Amino acid sequence: MVGAPSANPSLRSLQGNLTPKAAAAIVREHLDPNDIRVFVRSSPARLLALGVVIVTLCLVAGIVAANTTSNRQQTLNELLAESEPFAASAQQLYSSLSVADAAAATAFIAGGLEPQDVRDRYTQAIGEAATELTSASGSPDPEAPARKLLSSVASFLPVYTGLVETARTNNRSGYPVGAAYLAEASTLMQSKMLPAAEELHARQASAVADTQRRFVQPPWLAFGLLVLALAALVVAQLILLRHWHRIFNPGMILASLTMAALLVWMIVAGWLSASATNRALHHGSVPLGLLTESRILAQQARSDETLKLVRRDTTGQFDSFYDDDMARLAQRLGEYGTDTEGAHLVADALAAQERWLVAHKRMNDTLDAGDFAGAAVVAIGPGDADSAAQFEAVDSAIAQAILDTRATLRANISRAARSLEALGAGAMVLAILSTLWIALGLWPRLREYR
Structure with missing residues (x-):
């Protein structure tokens, strides 16, 4: 009977209880440095290194493209769902x-029992303010300045x-002290509440x-890495042609086409998203800021006008405030682009402002004649x-322009986010697919060295 061949003593010793130091000695014994140097300089090693480099570049480019796209889309969706509605x-x-505040002052100018429509306007405005406070209170971070402004109001x-x-x-x-209470309420509104609300919006x-x-x-960055990965694939094919004399490598060609498709997709989607965001900025946010500031100025001017009568002001202080607010209002409305959404409404507001100035002068002339009731x-x-x-007329025109401009803003933000749909997941799929093509392209070359 022929016995089994005896095992190598070193290999038998691996089956025993070896210390790490003894195991390392055995490994060094079987790893000849000369063999390692020869392998590193060999064609298979260079082919493996080439494969590792281009696979790494493709994966990194895909990961960066996917993360960048996903982050941009998530931020745009949050902007649409949270930040913009809060503003x-x-x-x-x-x-x-x-x-x-204007409705409360109007009631006092009327004297006696206030008209029901004025009372209803005040009640509705206070209810809307309370609703906005409630809906906005959950949006900002508890420690953020916005939360403090909300709490203040x-x-x-x-x-x-x-x-x-x-x-x-x-x-x-019929007690005159009522005017003093109204003056205190209006001072609180004008000096504390409205500035806080204005800062919050700003x-x-x-x-x-x-x-x-x-x-x-x-x-x-994502564009640059994709271009780099695509360039590396082209260079790799030139290296294969030079050293291995392979004119066409189907796997490498498919990998190049896959990364090129991802690059084109990224460029087109990125351009569409950036263009929509640019339109949202210049045809939405910028004009919306002008309109909002204009509406605030118009409301401040109206408060100045009514408070002059409530407080029976003869110093000219409220007239000065009114003139300043109206001058700034005309300037802001004049800056509004004629080709921007709501331009015709802004023109209507400017025309109504001119008529308002005429009415205000008539009010002052009547008051100067001693006719307070008139x-x-x-x-x-x-x-x-x-x-x-x-x-x-001024307020309604500006309010409608704000609604139209806000609709334009939200539509463009939504378009910018939709342009990036599926690109995040698609970038990862295409990057992984390109690595599979690379492996399929290099594997036949590696098998030649078996």
Whole structure:
């Protein structure tokens, strides 16, 4: 009977309980440095190194492209779902507070029992302000400045409404002290609440615009890595042609076509997304900022006009405030582009502002003649040529322009996000597919050295 061949003593020793030091000694014994150097310089080693380099480049390019695309799309979706609605809510909060203050002042100018429509306007404005505070309170980070501004307005709102109700009660009873309570309420609104709401909107609008400005620029890093990976594939095929005399390598050609397809997809989708973001910025955020500032100025001017009558001001202070606000309003509306969404509404607002200035002068002339009741009619009366109607025309035109411009803004942001759909996952799939093509292309060459 022939016995089994005896095993190598070194290999038998591996089956025993070896210390790490002893095992390392055995490995060194079987790894001849000369053999390693020969292998490193051999064609199979160079072919393997070439494969590792181009596979790594393709995978890195695909990962960066996928992450960049996914991050851009996620940010745009968050902008559409959170940041932009919060900015719009802040603008509506300011408008509601301003309307409430103007309605409260109008009731006092009317004297005695306030008209029901004025009372309804005040109640609706306060309700809308409370709703905007509630809806916006969950959006910002608890430690963010925006949250502090919201808390400030929310804490002052019940104080303001309490002062207004006290003023109303005294006014209905004919007590002059009611005007003092209204003055205190208006001071609180003008010095604390409206500035906080205005700053809140400015912060959120700036955040929306800043995000859009960042995404106007294409993802250059992802583009660069894809171009580098594609160039490496071309160079690899030239190396195969030079050293292995292979004119065509189907696997490498398919890998090149796959990465080229990803690059083209990335360029087209990135360009479409950047273009839509650019339109959202220049035809949405920028004009929306002008419109919002214009509406705030118009509402401030209306408050100045009514408060002059409420406080029986003879110093000219409120006239100075009114003139300054109206001059800035005309300047802002004049800066609005004629080819921008809502341009015809801005033209209507400018025309109504001119008529409002005429009505305001008529109010002042009547007041200078000692006719307070007549001046009050011009200020809050129902006449089409009176201040109330002209302010309403200005405010309505700007408010509609804001709605139209905001719709343009949101449509372009949505288009920018949709342009990137499926690209994140597609980039990873194509990158992995290209590595498989590379492996299939190099494997036959490696088998030649068996």
